[in-house]
Amino acid sequence: MKPFFNNKTNRSGLILIAAMMLFNVWNVIMNTPMVPEQHWAQKIFYIHVPSAWVGFLSYFVVMVAGILFFMKKDDYWDLVGLAAAEIGTVFMSLVLITGPIWATPIWGKPWIWEPRLTTTLILFLIYIGYFMMRTFGGHIERVKRYAAAVGIIAFVDVPIIFVSVKFWTPEIQSHPQVEMAQQPSEILIPFLLSLSIFTLLYVLMLKYRIHVIRINSRVRANV
């Protein structure tokens, strides 16, 4: 199997996305306006919200891959599920880091059980269990099925977790991104651009990770 970046399309994708990400960071720092009450802290939202979007998208992919794995009995969907779970957890970690960084100056404390962050934390913990299952679960063929099932029930549980946490602490304000659609265009356009670049980055990362996991499993099968 050829190295991933020997492929011209993959190499061009990497260069293009790296350039777009550099432009995105420059654009967020230099061109987006300062929000009066939040100052520099608000700029973290151009990273925080796209990370959350990619994290949830990735966990959605884990669920879809789990369903397809059960239906088609094809190991490829197990690879997709594992790759998406790994990438989703990386982005969820970013959300759990950037959220408290934003909350500290704005709310005065890093953690106040805000519904979205709490849902992210619970999902993150479920996926820690998912990786423990993958690592210490034993019989490799059974673990594939168990992991697919955990991926499905984890995503099914998301709306229930979100609603329960939301009603649990109704006094806690929601993130400002709820009103992101009503923001002026000088905030909205860079935000949507950042969201698109993060999504493209996710697609490339997913393809790369599937490639690496596939090589690893072939090597293990030949040992």
Add this chain to the structure above:
Amino acid sequence: MFFTLLKKELFVEFRSREVTLSMLVFGLSIILTFALSSNVSPTIIANYAPGMFWLMVLFVAVIGVHRTFSYEKEFDAFSMLISAPIDRGFIFLTKWISGFIFLTIMEGLILIPFFKFLMIDFPSQPWIAIGTTLLINCAIMAIASLVSGIAMRARLSEVLLPILLFPLVSPVLIAATKISGSIMVGDPYSFWKIWLLIILTVIVIFGLVGYTLFDFITEE
């Protein structure tokens, strides 16, 4: 076939009393620990009592489901069970219902020590408290039976079960605490209606997902 499987679950348990007895003794130990570690006024304890109660039920449920599934591993009974020409979703349903029965029996036996040791008053609307408790038990056991079915034959199953179960069951724990807290202080139904809806949603969704997935999880 469903009733045969359910009869098997209940028969095995009523002969050995292994699951209910271990749940009961563990539950009593937790109450004792709570009572000894919270030497504060009864008013403060009354505020925390619903949370303590459902936390105890959750710990006890872990012991229960782990035991009901792990005795299937002895003599490889589970392999024989799944090789039988039956709908495997029924295995999940019978584990769920039997787990619900064992958990409810345990709660029935442990309620008086819980209220007496922690020196709190019984709820003023006992039938509502019993009805909601049954529904909450049903929701907890739906998730616990499904997760236990997944973790049972994995290595380190006793570690993986609580690690996977606790975050998944968190909405039920929140709703259960809110419902019981409201009933204890005599709040009207409209105050805790939303939490009851969450419990019912969990029962329906996890019941369906468990029934559907169990067929795939238990494939050989």
